[in-house]
Amino acid sequence: MSFIPHSQNEVSQMLKAIGVKSVDDLFSDIKKELRPKSFDIPEGKSEFEVIEYLKKISYKNATGLINFVGAGFYDHYIPAAVDALSGRSEFYTAYTPYQAECSQGWLQAIYEYQTAICELTDMDVANASLYDGGTALYEACMMAIRITGRKKIVTDSGVNMTYRSMLYTYTSNLNIEFVETPVTHGQSDRDAIYKCLDDRTAAVILQNPNFFGAVDDHFDIVKKAHEKGALVIQSVYPVSLGILKTPGAIGCDIVTGEGQSLGLPLSFGGPYLGFMAVKKEYVRKMPGRIAGESADKEGRTGYVLTLQAREQHIRRQNATSNICSNEALCALRAVIYLSLLGPGGLKKLAQVNFEKAEFAKKVFDDIPSVEVKRSSPTFNEFTVLLPRNADEVVNRMVAKGYACGFPLGRFYKGMDNYLLVAVTEKRTKEEIVKFKESLEAVLCD
Amino acid sequence: MRLIFDKSVEGRKGLKISDSDVSVQANLPKKYQRDNPPNLPQVSELDVVRHYSNLSAMNFSVDANFYPLGSCTMKYNPKFTEMIANMAGFTDLHPLLPQLLGGGMLAQGSLEVIYKTERLLSEITGMSSFTTHPLAGAHGELTGVMIIAAYHKHAGNRRKYIIVPDSSHGTNPASAAIAGYEVIVVSTGKDGCMDIDEFKNRLNDQVAGVMLTCPNTLGIFNPRIKEIADLAHRSGALMYYDGANLNAIIGKARPGDLGFDIVHLNLHKSFAAPHGGGGPGSGPVGVKEGLVKFLPIPRIAKRNDGTFALDYNYPDSIGYIASFYGNFSVILKAYAYMVYLGKSGLIDVSEKAVLNANYLRSSLKKYFDIPYDRICMHEFVISVSKQKQKGISALDIAKYLIDNKIHPPTVYFPLIVKEAMMIEPAETESKETLDDFIRVMKDAAELSSKSPEILRCAPVSTPVGRLDEVKAAKDLNLRWHKR
Numbered sequence: 001m002s003f004i005p006h007s008q009n010e011v012s013q014m015l016k017a018i019g020v021k022s023v024d025d026l027f028s029d030i031k032k033e034l035r036p037k038s039f040d041i042p043e044g045k046s047e048f049e050v051i052e053y054l055k056k057i058s059y060k061n062a063t064g065l066i067n068f069v070g071a072g073f074y075d076h077y078i079p080a081a082v083d084a085l086s087g088r089s090e091f092y093t094a095y096t097p098y099q100a101e102c103s104q105g106w107l108q109a110i111y112e113y114q115t116a117i118c119e120l121t122d123m124d125v126a127n128a129s130l131y132d133g134g135t136a137l138y139e140a141c142m143m144a145i146r147i148t149g150r151k152k153i154v155t156d157s158g159v160n161m162t163y164r165s166m167l168y169t170y171t172s173n174l175n176i177e178f179v180e181t182p183v184t185h186g187q188s189d190r191d192a193i194y195k196c197l198d199d200r201t202a203a204v205i206l207q208n209p210n211f212f213g214a215v216d217d218h219f220d221i222v223k224k225a226h227e228k229g230a231l232v233i234q235s236v237y238p239v240s241l242g243i244l245k246t247p248g249a250i251g252c253d254i255v256t257g258e259g260q261s262l263g264l265p266l267s268f269g270g271p272y273l274g275f276m277a278v279k280k281e282y283v284r285k286m287p288g289r290i291a292g293e294s295a296d297k298e299g300r301t302g303y304v305l306t307l308q309a310r311e312q313h314i315r316r317q318n319a320t321s322n323i324c325s326n327e328a329l330c331a332l333r334a335v336i337y338l339s340l341l342g343p344g345g346l347k348k349l350a351q352v353n354f355e356k357a358e359f360a361k362k363v364f365d366d367i368p369s370v371e372v373k374r375s376s377p378t379f380n381e382f383t384v385l386l387p388r389n390a391d392e393v394v395n396r397m398v399a400k401g402y403a404c405g406f407p408l409g410r411f412y413k414g415m416d417n418y419l420l421v422a423v424t425e426k427r428t429k430e431e432i433v434k435f436k437e438s439l440e441a442v443l444c445d
Numbered sequence: 446m447r448l449i450f451d452k453s454v455e456g457r458k459g460l461k462i463s464d465s466d467v468s469v470q471a472n473l474p475k476k477y478q479r480d481n482p483p484n485l486p487q488v489s490e491l492d493v494v495r496h497y498s499n500l501s502a503m504n505f506s507v508d509a510n511f512y513p514l515g516s517c518t519m520k521y522n523p524k525f526t527e528m529i530a531n532m533a534g535f536t537d538l539h540p541l542l543p544q545l546l547g548g549g550m551l552a553q554g555s556l557e558v559i560y561k562t563e564r565l566l567s568e569i570t571g572m573s574s575f576t577t578h579p580l581a582g583a584h585g586e587l588t589g590v591m592i593i594a595a596y597h598k599h600a601g602n603r604r605k606y607i608i609v610p611d612s613s614h615g616t617n618p619a620s621a622a623i624a625g626y627e628v629i630v631v632s633t634g635k636d637g638c639m640d641i642d643e644f645k646n647r648l649n650d651q652v653a654g655v656m657l658t659c660p661n662t663l664g665i666f667n668p669r670i671k672e673i674a675d676l677a678h679r680s681g682a683l684m685y686y687d688g689a690n691l692n693a694i695i696g697k698a699r700p701g702d703l704g705f706d707i708v709h710l711n712l713h714k715s716f717a718a719p720h721g722g723g724g725p726g727s728g729p730v731g732v733k734e735g736l737v738k739f740l741p742i743p744r745i746a747k748r749n750d751g752t753f754a755l756d757y758n759y760p761d762s763i764g765y766i767a768s769f770y771g772n773f774s775v776i777l778k779a780y781a782y783m784v785y786l787g788k789s790g791l792i793d794v795s796e797k798a799v800l801n802a803n804y805l806r807s808s809l810k811k812y813f814d815i816p817y818d819r820i821c822m823h824e825f826v827i828s829v830s831k832q833k834q835k836g837i838s839a840l841d842i843a844k845y846l847i848d849n850k851i852h853p854p855t856v857y858f859p860l861i862v863k864e865a866m867m868i869e870p871a872e873t874e875s876k877e878t879l880d881d882f883i884r885v886m887k888d889a890a891e892l893s894s895k896s897p898e899i900l901r902c903a904p905v906s907t908p909v910g911r912l913d914e915v916k917a918a919k920d921l922n923l924r925w926h927k928r
Contacts, residue, residue, distance in 0.1 A: 029666040044784070062550075102504065105502065169591065268552065301909075307918055322586065324615075325725070345459065355469050
């Protein structure tokens with residue numbers, strides 16, 4: 001049991017070889033008074049029983065709702081080949097590829113992933129992954145502080161609220177000054193940002209599309225920030241980059257994002273994929289593992305983990321980050337996903353997302369009491385103003401079979417009547433129309 | 446092997462994407478549009494499948510190879526837990542659904558899994574409460590250190606230092622430093638444990654916490670651990686348990702009973718979730734009663750009617766540390782593993798893990814130096830120093846193991862042992878596998894005098910030989926470029 005192969009006879013032989021009488025003798029350093037005061041765990045079950053037990057628990061999740069919730073995490077179709085390939089145990093039961101010669105498959109896959117992220121964002125170099133979009137943004141923030149030697153960060157409040165809160169958690173003992181500039185369901189507030197920019201500013205943090213779905217061209221902000229010697233960090237939604245202006249094209253210094261949309265299931269929040277790409281001059285200040293090309297004595301090309309002198313196992317308290325385990329398997333899924341899509345597929349996917357959201361906006365316009373916010377273009381998610389509390393509407397829509405959006409009042413003060421609606425390629429015309437009809441019915445009640 | 450990018454053929458496609466079924470034909474305003482498409486590969490589905498299938502074959506893995514990496518607990522990853530993690534009822538759940546309909550009624554299944562995992566881990570470690578939010582071991586450490594900081598801040602003081610022994614994992618001092626502490630390093634005594642006199646000397650009222658691994662990276666359970674905890678507590682410091690090595694003591698000792706206040710576990714080590722080629726991991730953090738209020742939000746609460754809810758009402762919480770509730774599918778795999786094993790199964794894990802390690806230790810000491818030679822726990826460290834005199838290094842032995850289809854142990858760690866090889870066999874390996882490893886290690890020891898060139902040239906059976914790491918760091922080539 002317990003996947004343990006030892007027969008009683010083998011245990012006896014091994015104890016004899018060790019020179020002890022019993023397994024208990026091996027634990028003699030743990031004195032009696034240090035033994036567990038309690039170990040109240042139920043006895044085990046068979047494989048069949050555990051599967052049935054957890055299957056029943058899984059039925060308690062409302063996964064049957066038609067999903068219009070996004071808010072940074074999207075219900076995209078995952079091609080079967082992504083599961084099939086990332087489900088190969090030669091990948092998923094391997095460890096970090098520190099021993100390069102017997103990990104060439106992994107190392108090459110990471111090198112390819114780094115390339116795909118650079119291509120997607122138009123940046124110079126990427127690392128092998130970070131935990132999630134939020135921790136990637138925190139790492140970017142610390143990196144900007146290291147590069148500039150400054151300690152003030154300006155964040156646009158169109159950046160995901162949870163991500164901003166995470167920044168405050170992580171830096172609560174570090175004397176870093178944060179200034180937030182306001183956003184109301186539109187683009188970044190230029191004047192507010194420029195007012196905060198000064199020669200103490202390490203970085204400006206932006207998000208595109210922002211939390212309200214608004215698409216922006218941050219070119220002017222990048223220019224102003226650079227004039228003040230500050231870096232620009234942009235958090236992006238990778239699928240949108242099939243059609244959206246890239247962070248590289250507008251001159252961003254550090255790009256991060258949540259890679260969940262690149263072939264990862266929603267899976268109640270994880271595992272996800274934090275990605276990071278930077279300008280090449282900052283590569284030695286970047287956190288996380290990086291794969292690089294090299295050669296053996298015979299000149300054969302191979303890949304290794306490189307620039308390890310930045311990392312905790314070498315530099316300990318002076319490392320650029322404490323990160324060790326990352327999200328390698330999720331990065332593998334992302335590069336497989338992007339390879340299956342190719343440039344044309346990614347563009348088409350993004351365009352379909354965009355068009356379906358535009359269609360949904362048009363359909364919503366037919367409900368007189370609902371106002372679709374149009375202060376800026378959007379990608380596949382947009383903000384609507386309801387005639388009453390969005391929480392209440394959302395709850396009633398659940399009864400009709402819809403997860404109809406994210407009630408913005410949960411994260412933003414004074415936005416109790418606002419709903420954030422995401423429309424991915426998986427939502428059909430019929431679902432969108434019926435959604436609108438149900439919403440109309442709920443609002444008429 | 447050629448890169449997937451080099452296999453690209455203009456116009457080739459790998460996935461059929463549904464056409465838009467809506468009548469809107471809109472475009473983003475030009476100003477916001479991408480200028481040039483990314484140079485992603487243009488390949489067929491078979492191109493992708495064959496490419497990554499072939500790459501997968503260029504790795505060692507637990508499923509195919511013995512993998513005795515010290516401090517990494519490369520135990521067998523059961524298949525049924527993968528199957529459970531892939532159930533649509535779990536994979537398709539949006540993490541924000543608990544924000545709809547009365548706090549969690551739409552996510553009762555997943556909330557129940559997290560709640561029950563927290564309870565099991567609390568009992569296994571002797572802690573009061575757990576959070577599953579941390580996404581890896583090091584992330585758990587950072588969370589733990591921030592809880593230490595919150596505790597002292599709450600008590601009205603800001604202490605400056607964290608103590609770690611010189612045998613600690615690199616993540617310990619790194620996590621302490623990143624959270625804003627200065628690190629005090631205490632050396633290891635002759636017995637392989639943290640030097641207790643030096644510890645006493647360095648301990649003062651500015652020390653916020655002491656981070657220890659127990660058993661430590663030499664595989665030694667410190668018999669004076671309680672004394673260390675008492676000393677730390679008397680000076681007002683908290684005790685932090687790095688759970689990387691929990692596999693040695695499950696059911697035999699609980700960090701909570703040993704005097705630890707905070708613990709992180711690695712579900713991808715002790716609880717059989719796969720390592721995924723470097724991640725995703727999961728690093729849940731447990732705390733004693735007085736520290737529960739500092740745990741990250743949201744917490745998972747069980748209501749009186751037996752349903753589960755997210756609870757944000759923790760004003761002293763350190764706040765959000767992740768986007769959501771942790772790497773859910775990793776947590777789910779660990780939960781299924783614990784339910785399957787149950788009490789006796791879990792105790793069996795530590796007993797056989799320790800048996801396997803001691804069997805290897807007692808068999809290998811004929812051929813290699815073992816600097817701290819005594820009964821070990823789940824792992825031990827040998828030194829290749831004897832062979833080094835003949836010009837053979839730990840790296841040479843490691844590469845020779847690769848030619849014998851065995852993944853090398855952790856090398857050159859812990860830093861306090863010269864030419865170290867840190868060996869952790871894990872409980873799931875059979876006596877035949879261990880005997881085979883012993884035979885290969887014996888051969889390696891003999892070859893180091895007889896035919897050292899075989900070791901120095903290894904590996905010869907892999908797609909590439911030893912790669913030039915200096916060149917990789919100097920002539921940085923970190924991505925493909927379109928020619």
